[in-house]
Amino acid sequence: MSASSRALVREQQDRRDMEYEECDVLPIKRAQIEVIPCKICGDKSSGVHYGVITCEGCKGFFRRSQLPSVSYSCSRQRNCQIDRASRNRCQHCRLQKCLAQGMSRDAVKFGRMSKRQRDSLNAEVEKHRQQQQLQVDTRSVLSYPTKNHPERSQQLLQPMTTNYSYTEDGELLPFIADIHPYLVCSPNNSQVSAMIYRSSAVSPTSRAPGRGDNSPDGREFDSRQPSHDLLAIQSYNALEDSYSLYPHSLQSLDDMCASIVRSHRETSQYRVEELQVLRWKLYSREEIQVYQSKSVDEMWQHCASRLTDAVQYVVEFAKQIPGFRTLSQNDQIALLKTGSMEVVLVRMSRFFNAENNSVFFDGKFAGVEVFKSLACGDLITAVFDFAHGMCALKLSEQQIALFSALVLINADRPCLEDRGRVQRAQRSLEFGLRHILHRDNQESLMHKLNQRMAVLRSLCSLHMEKLQWFSQHYPLTAHILFPPLYKELFASEAELLPAATH
Ligand code: HC3
Numbered sequence: 215m216s217a218s219s220r221a222l223v224r225e226q227q228d229r230r231d232m233e234y235e236e237c238d239v240l241p242i243k244r245a246q247i248e249v250i251p252c253k254i255c256g257d258k259s260s261g262v263h264y265g266v267i268t269c270e271g272c273k274g275f276f277r278r279s280q281l282p283s284v285s286y287s288c289s290r291q292r293n294c295q296i297d298r299a300s301r302n303r304c305q306h307c308r309l310q311k312c313l314a315q316g317m318s319r320d321a322v323k324f325g326r327m328s329k330r331q332r333d334s335l336n337a338e339v340e341k342h343r344q345q346q347q348l349q350v351d352t353r354s355v356l357s358y359p360t361k362n363h364p365e366r367s368q369q370l371l372q373p374m375t376t377n378y379s380y381t382e383d384g385e386l387l388p389f390i391a392d393i394h395p396y397l398v399c400s401p402n403n404s405q406v407s408a409m410i411y412r413s414s415a416v417s418p419t420s421r422a423p424g425r426g427d428n429s430p431d432g433r434e435f436d437s438r439q440p441s442h443d444l445l446a447i448q449s450y451n452a453l454e455d456s457y458s459l460y461p462h463s464l465q466s467l468d469d470m471c472a473s474i475v476r477s478h479r480e481t482s483q484y485r486v487e488e489l490q491v492l493r494w495k496l497y498s499r500e501e502i503q504v505y506q507s508k509s510v511d512e513m514w515q516h517c518a519s520r521l522t523d524a525v526q527y528v529v530e531f532a533k534q535i536p537g538f539r540t541l542s543q544n545d546q547i548a549l550l551k552t553g554s555m556e557v558v559l560v561r562m563s564r565f566f567n568a569e570n571n572s573v574f575f576d577g578k579f580a581g582v583e584v585f586k587s588l589a590c591g592d593l594i595t596a597v598f599d600f601a602h603g604m605c606a607l608k609l610s611e612q613q614i615a616l617f618s619a620l621v622l623i624n625a626d627r628p629c630l631e632d633r634g635r636v637q638r639a640q641r642s643l644e645f646g647l648r649h650i651l652h653r654d655n656q657e658s659l660m661h662k663l664n665q666r667m668a669v670l671r672s673l674c675s676l677h678m679e680k681l682q683w684f685s686q687h688y689p690l691t692a693h694i695l696f697p698p699l700y701k702e703l704f705a706s707e708a709e710l711l712p713a714a715t716h
Contacts, residue, residue, distance in 0.1 A: 477534035478615030537639035563604030
């Protein structure tokens with residue numbers, strides 16, 4: 215990346231940071247937060263950056279570390295001490311600490327904080343304020359400041375107690391999972407439909423031709439220019455339609471694959487390299503106990519919420535699949551209703567550590583025991599076995615991206631209006647996946663991936679059976695407390711009613 219484009223990226227990022235910091239007006243003011251030292255190096259913090267309370271130095275370091283061309287290595291044992299004085303000695307370990315503390319490019323910037331969370335942050339602010347006061351009192355009695363930091367002592371370099379990130383309304387939320395700002399569910403009755411059309415402001419019938427859009431290789435797509443494809447594509451609709459028919463050239467096949475891979479990366483919730491460094495960050499016995507002490511009801515609500523978060527990323531992925539938006543709204547919703555859980559389970563294999571049979575969940579890696587209070591051990595076991603099997607295939611991100619798109623756009627799904635159009639879109643994706651596998655000299659994977667699709671269908675059937683059981687035993691929770699998107703996707707009103715009313 216040239217110096218000028220790096221500068222441009224930095225300038226755009228600074229502008230985003232500035233916007234973000236201007237919105238730091240919280241019931242808990244920035245000045246209060248600044249008594250809490252930087253969670254990375256312990257220096258004076260300047261607010262919440264990328265979801266964590268840090269200083270300006272660590273904010274800038276993390277921003278620079280996210281440039282595509284940047285990669286760090288540690289010349290020692292990858293466990294360097296990171297504090298104010300040593301933070302510049304090892305960029306690798308400094309970045310690991312940023313990631314471990316929860317810093318993320320996608321950290322949600324604005325949102326509501328519950329009373330418990332506000333009390334927790336207030337308590338932390340008060341603790342640091344008292345410690346500072348104690349330092350002042352002590353210093354005045356002992357009349358000697360600490361060498362590097364007259365305003366603070368080493369006692370303030372406390373280990374991380376809570377990660378914070380912002381949610382939608384401009385307040386802090388403890389770091390639990392990154393939700394892109396545009397993924398917040400709309401209150402209106404059709405969650406899926408609202409999500410499909412909200413951020414792109416188009417619907418399948420009203421797309422504006424020539425709408426600016428990035429072409430797969432990143433250039434600004436302008437439908438007024440004849441594309442480099444064999445087809446002279448005169449309008450965005452025609453381009454989308456050409457994808458949903460057989461791709462007409464290797465170039466348009468490459469473009470389609472590149473577009474899907476880019477969408478996968480942009481909507482994958484966590485980057486594999488970020489999770490790689492956390493793969494041994496497991497829950498302690500006490501933390502597992504906390505999960506296991508939840509009631510069935512509570513744990514189902516918790517997982518339903520996490521699952522709904524994951525599905526929102528899948529909806530955004532679907533919207534960017536060439537050909538998906540050429541389908542009717544009803545067919546788009548039908549495909550998401552039947553395929554989104556399957557794509558979540560495919561994506562889960564990216565969060566899965568086959569060495570210790572754990573999955574990244576709520577910020578750490580969780581074994582099956584964490585999900586014990588769901589009271590559906592056979593489903594959990596089957597899901598973990600599936601994730602294990604997916605890991606064994608050692609799929610690349612590109613292969614996972616194309617496979618996920620193919621799982622979603624499946625003409626065999628029930629309740630499709632225009633099955634032929636879905637078939638055409640599905641075939642072009644099959645072309646794309648075969649193209650990727652051929653290029654990787656792994657054509658034999660196609661058969662294995664088809665077998666994986668059959669397992670996915672059985673997993674989702676088992677999931678629906680469990681949901682049926684749950685809704686009969688906890689109708690109020692299933693009917694009222696589950697997220698609206700979850701209810702819309704996994705359980706129509708009829709299925710949520712107790713068996714007696716069927
Ligand atoms: C599948 C899962 C629920 C979803 C969990 C997800 C996929 C959520 C998004 C996280 O980023 C990654 C993740 C990790 C673990 C996944 C859970 C493992 C077991 C659990 C159940 C099988 C599904 C329960 C969902 C239910 C029953 C509430 O509908």
